[in-house]
Amino acid sequence: MVGTESREAGQVLVTGGCGFMGRHLVSLLSARGERVRVLDLRDWPQSPVQPQPANVEFRQGSIRDRAVLRRAMAGVSRVFHLAANPNLWAADPNMFHEVNYEGTCRVLDAAAEANVARFVYTSTESILKNINAPRSSRNALIDEKVRHTVGDVPGPYCRSKFRAEEAAKAAADTGMPLVIVNPTMPIGPGDFLLTPPTKMILGFLNGTTPAYLDCDFNLVDARDAALGHLLAAEHGRIGERYILGHENLSLGHLLCELERLTGLAMPKRKVPYWLAYVSALVSEGVANLTKEPPMAPLTGVRLARSSMAFDCSKAQKELHWQCRPLEQSLRDTVLDLRQRGLLRRQPKQRAA
Numbered sequence: 001m002v003g004t005e006s007r008e009a010g011q012v013l014v015t016g017g018c019g020f021m022g023r024h025l026v027s028l029l030s031a032r033g034e035r036v037r038v039l040d041l042r043d044w045p046q047s048p049v050q051p052q053p054a055n056v057e058f059r060q061g062s063i064r065d066r067a068v069l070r071r072a073m074a075g076v077s078r079v080f081h082l083a084a085n086p087n088l089w090a091a092d093p094n095m096f097h098e099v100n101y102e103g104t105c106r107v108l109d110a111a112a113e114a115n116v117a118r119f120v121y122t123s124t125e126s127i128l129k130n131i132n133a134p135r136s137s138r139n140a141l142i143d144e145k146v147r148h149t150v151g152d153v154p155g156p157y158c159r160s161k162f163r164a165e166e167a168a169k170a171a172a173d174t175g176m177p178l179v180i181v182n183p184t185m186p187i188g189p190g191d192f193l194l195t196p197p198t199k200m201i202l203g204f205l206n207g208t209t210p211a212y213l214d215c216d217f218n219l220v221d222a223r224d225a226a227l228g229h230l231l232a233a234e235h236g237r238i239g240e241r242y243i244l245g246h247e248n249l250s251l252g253h254l255l256c257e258l259e260r261l262t263g264l265a266m267p268k269r270k271v272p273y274w275l276a277y278v279s280a281l282v283s284e285g286v287a288n289l290t291k292e293p294p295m296a297p298l299t300g301v302r303l304a305r306s307s308m309a310f311d312c313s314k315a316q317k318e319l320h321w322q323c324r325p326l327e328q329s330l331r332d333t334v335l336d337l338r339q340r341g342l343l344r345r346q347p348k349q350r351a352a
Contacts, residue, residue, distance in 0.1 A: 010035075010075050010076055010077030010078075010117075011035045011036070011037050011057075011075050011076050011077065012029055012034050012035065012036050012037065012076070012077070012078045012079075012080070013036075013037045013038075013039060013072055013073065013076040013078070013079045013080070014026050014029070014036060014037070014038050014039070014079075014080045014082065015038075015039045015040070015063055015072075015079070015080070015081045015082055015083035015107060016039075016040055016081070016082035016083030016084060016122075017036070017038030017039070017040055017056075017080075017082070018038060018040040018042045018043065018044050018045070018058075019040070019042075019082060019083070019086070019193060020086075020186060020190065020191045020192070020193060020195055020198075020222050021082060021122070021183065021186055021222045021225050021226050021229075022038075022040070022080075022082045022083075023044070023045075023050060023190060024188075024190065024222050024223045024225075024226035025080060025082070025226040025229050025230070026038055026053060026056060027050065027053050027226075028226055028227060028230055029230070030053035030054055030055050030056055031053070033055065034055065035055055035057075036053075036055060036056045036057070037056075037057045037058075037059060037072060037076065038056060038057070038058050038059065039059050039061055039063070039068070039069075039072045039083070040058070040059075040060065040061075040083065041060065041061070041062060042060075043058070043060070044058065045192040047190070047192070050189075050190050059071075059072055062103070063081075063083045063099070063103035063104070063106060063107050064098060064099065064102065064103050064106060065106075066106055066109075066110070069106055069107060069109075069110035070110055070113070072110070073110045073111060073113070073114035073116070074114070076111075076114055076116060077116060077117045077118070078116060078117060078118045078119070078120075078233060079107070079111050079116050079118070079119045079120070080120045080122070080229055080233070081104065081107050081119065081120070081121050081122060082122040082229075083099075083103065083107075084099060084100045084103075084104075084122070084161070084164075085099045085100055085157070085160075086157075086193075086195050086196070087157065087195075087196065087293070087297075088155065088157050088196055088297035088299040088300045089157075089284065089287065089293055089294055089297040089298075089299070090156070090157075091287075091288075091291040093156040094156075096156040096157050096159075096160035097156065097159075097160045097163075099160075100157070100160035100161050100163075100164050101160045101161075101163040101164045101167070104121070104164040104167055104168065105164075105167050108167060108168065108171045108176070111176065112171070112176060116176075116177070117177060118177050118178075118179070118233050119168075119171075119176055119177060119178040119179070120178070120179050120180075120181060120229050120232050120233050120236070121164075121165070121168040121178060121179070121180050121181070122181055122183065122229070123161060123164070123165040123168070123180050123181065123182045123241065124158075124161050124182060124183065125142075125182050125183065125184040125185070125218065125243060125245065125308065125310060126153070126157075126158050126161070126303055126308075127148070127153050127158055127161050127162040127165060127182075128142050128144075128146050128148075128182060128243070128310070129142060129153070129303060129306075129308055130146065130148050130152040130153075131152060131153065131154050131302060131303075131305070131306075132151070132152050133152075133306075139216075139306065139307045139309075140307075141248075141309055141310060141311040142243075142308070142309065142310050142311065143243065143310070143311040143314065144182075144240070144241045144242065144243055144314055148162070150162050150163060154298075154299050154302040154303060155297075155298065155299030155302065156299075157299055158299060158303075165180060165241075168180055169239065169241075172238055172239035173239060177238050178238060178239065179232045179233065179236035179237070179238065179239075179240060179241075179242070180239075180240065180241035180242070181225075181228060181229055181232050181236075181241070181242050181243075181244050181315075182241055182242065182243045182244065183220055183225040183228070183244040183245070184217070184218035184219065184220045184243065184244065184245035184246070184308075184310060184312075185197040185217055185218060185219050185220065186219075186220055186221070186222040186225055187201065187219050187220070187221060187222065187329050187330065187333050188221040188222040188223055188329050188332055188333055188336075189332045189333060189335070189336035190222065190336065191222070191333075191336075196297075196300065197219070198333065198337075201254075201258070201333060201337075202337060202342060202343075204255060204258060204266055204267065205258065205262065205264060205334065205337065205343055205345065205347075206342075206343060206344040206345060207264075207265075207344070207345055208344075209267060210267050210269065211267050211269040211270065211271045212251055212252070212255065212267055212269075212270060212271065213251070213270070213271050213273065213276040213301065213304050214250055214251050214252050214270050215250065215251050215304035215305075215306075215307070215308070216248060216249070216250050216251075216307040216308060216309045217248070217249070217251070217304075217308045217309070218245040218246065218247065218248050218249075218308065218309060218310045218312070219245075219246060219247055219249065219254075219326060219329070220244055220245050220246040220247075220323060221246065221323060221324055221328075221329040221332075223324075224244075224246065224321075224322075224323040224324060225244045227321065228242070228244040228315060228319060228321050229244075231315075231319040231320065231321050232315075232319055234319075235318060235319045235320065236318070236319060237318070240318075242314055242315040242318070242319060243310050243311070243312050243314065243315060244312070244315055244321070245310045245312040245315075246312065246323040246326065247323075247326045248309035248310065249326075252270075255267065257326075257327070257330060258330065258334075261327070261330055261331060261334065261347075262334055262347035262348065263347060263348035264345050264347060264348075273301075273304075273305055276296065276301050276304070277298075277301055277302075279296055279301075280294070280296045280297065280298040280300075280301040281298060283295050283296050283297075283298075284297065284298050334347055
């Protein structure tokens with residue numbers, strides 16, 4: 001067995017390091033002088049705002065490939081496993097199981113063979129919500145103590161992430177030095193893949209979403225979530241999960257903030273849940289024919305039916321983690337989307 005001291009001097013592996021949170025995490029590690037290896041299907045996006053950092057080795061490959069994983073783990077002391085399909089819909093729903101669950105199991109196996117000193121698994125907040133909970137408890141704050149079954153979470157994305165977290169927890173129970181983090185909905189600059197939260201904000205900024213289903217959720221800046229990963233590696237307790245979230249708010253509140261920051265009119269018309277559900281069914285039916293992503297994934301609508309507000313105090317206390325103001329995150333998101341030429345309506349000067 002390799003000694004802990006020698007293992008801690010090794011390289012850091014970040015799977016999914018070219019993704020939204022992954023790039024911010026890689027940049028943080030690089031700035032600290034760490035030797036970082038990235039395993040991703042994609043290349044680092046070309047961006048003057050977030051250039052490719054130093055001290056980083058890039059390897060293109062899939063977490064479903066055991067041989068690729070063994071090579072990626074060589075000399076590695078710490079693993080941050082972020083690679084996943086983060087969307088709420090896919091033309092082939094089986095991809096969620098193959099990438100998010102089976103891929104995670106293979107990363108865990110490779111890390112166990114490499115005897116890594118620390119493993120941080122990136123889960124999601126969406127598996128902490130029980131869609132079968134009694135109506136009386138649906139607005140209670142959600143914390144890390146919740147325990148559900150796979151039948152309590154909606155859709156193939158959430159089920160795949162639920163099973164992956166269960167596999168990570170089992171690995172910790174059998175001796176792997178593993179910590180779980182559950183980021184909430186990430187926003188901020190640098191979302192080149194347009195993950196669901198950024199895509200939602202972009203729709204409102206461009207005026208392509210005329211109405212909304214009001215709901216409660218939690219937003220976190222992807223840069224702060226990346227820092228939370230580092231702190232989880234340093235201070236997290238083995239086998240524990242930490243919700244990396246910042247501010248609970250309603251979608252109506254978010255729209256008011258976007259209107260105040262940009263001067264752009266936001267939708268005022270709310271749609272009832274039943275109408276949003278029917279629209280999502282139709283939207284996914286069309287998507288299954290065209291293979292183009294639906295405007296409103298059914299999983300997202302089902303998650304929005306009741307509150308997704310979180311108690312994030314555990315990460316704040318145990319990891320000594322703090323977040324920047326939500327207003328700054330929203331301003332930076334709008335500015336980034338504008339600089340990338342994605343806005344059809346231009347914000348007024350105060351949004352910059």
